[in-house]
Amino acid sequence: MNEQTDPHASVAPRDVVRRQYLASAAGDLDALRATLAPDVEWTEMAGFPLAGTYRTPEGVTSNVMEILGRDWEGWTAHDDTYVVDGENVVVLARYTATHRGTSKRLNVRVAHAFTVRGGLIVRFEQFVDTAKVAEAATA
Template sequence: MTAYDVVKAHYDANDRGDLAGMLAPLADDVRWTEMAGFPCAGTYIGPDAVRENVFERLGREWDGYTASITELLDAGDTVIGLGTYSGTYKATGESMNVRVAHVWRVAGDKVVAFEQFTDTLLVARATSEF
């Protein structure tokens, strides 16, 4: 299985709403980094921390939260996903539609690192109550 296949399996599971499938390719010690300024900002170690601090949190705080990845670039052990985040922040009722880039690092058949890049100003406008 190539790095591209590993990452594609994660996005395919995301498209199905399959959380277990999204977590399956993550190494036990994966370093998952959400960009500073994003609501889930930080680096989380391990699939359980990612599930709790990223996926479950997004589900609690957003209506219709979607990560739609429209392009997947194969760079060997590194894979880049490009797409759009959208959703409505429950606390404010404000929506967002922002571009995103994901950088994945894969060793063997497991994701060992993930880093997110997005327009945090547009996300902040949706999550801010002022």
């Protein structure tokens, strides 16, 4: 049993968010879904290829993570700085990947805002330079 599947794992907001990044990096969609509330609101920024708000853990992974994995080789969100205020967690991170269609590399800073309640992520909002993402995805 690891930190992602341990039922006694910390429910502290920072720890829950960190488990989400670890699950994402490992490609473990079951563990990622386990960090999300059943009524999660997951918002990808306007201008991002997957822009919109997705609900339910399955909706998030099928409409975001699975498509990123299909379109980008090695898509990773590298979390490095956490700012925690109660149930709110802002993470400064970096996306790296190579677009499968263009072979162009992406390396861009990003900020993620999470709200965690009862040990689950209930809200997520992405902030990223969408022009950099589009540039890597355009031939």
